[in-house]
Amino acid sequence: xxxxxxxxxxxxxxxxxxxxxxxxxxxxxxxxxxxxxxxxxxxxxxxxxxxxxxxxxxxxxxxxxxxxxxxxxxxxxxxxxxxxxxxxx
Numbered sequence: 001x002x003x004x005x006x007x008x009x010x011x012x013x014x015x016x017x018x019x020x021x022x023x024x025x026x027x028x029x030x031x032x033x034x035x036x037x038x039x040x041x042x043x044x045x046x047x048x049x050x051x052x053x054x055x056x057x058x059x060x061x062x063x064x065x066x067x068x069x070x071x072x073x074x075x076x077x078x079x080x081x082x083x084x085x086x087x088x089x
Contacts, residue, residue, distance in 0.1 A: 005033070011085045020066040024074070027063060028082045036083050045072045 009025040028036065039051070049055045049072065054062050061070040 005086055008082045008085050011081075018067060020063070020068050020070060021078075023063050023066050024061075024070055024078050025082075027061075028079055031082075033086070036079070036086065039079055039083075041076070041080055045076075048072060048076065 008029050009022060011025070013021065039048075043051065045059075049059065052061075052075075055072075056062060059072055061072075061075055063070060
């Protein structure tokens with residue numbers, strides 16, 4: 001049986017996390033390793049939004065139980081940390 005991968009949600013945070021930052025990491029924990037590896041930092045914001053397909057028309061990620069909106073800047077900042085923590089790619 002393969003070992004369970006670490007949970008990005010539980011990785012050390014640069015700053016004290018709020019509910020939204022924890023939920024965003026948990027959102028990325030739901031991606032498969034292959035899905036996370038597909039993300040390409042060189043994509044435009046529009047390409048990232050189309051690739052993820054979970055953004056509102058106003059450019060805000062659809063997340064439940066959050067105190068604040070997650071825009072594309074924060075999304076990119078956090079998703080680019082996930083593969084390094086999880087050892088993907």
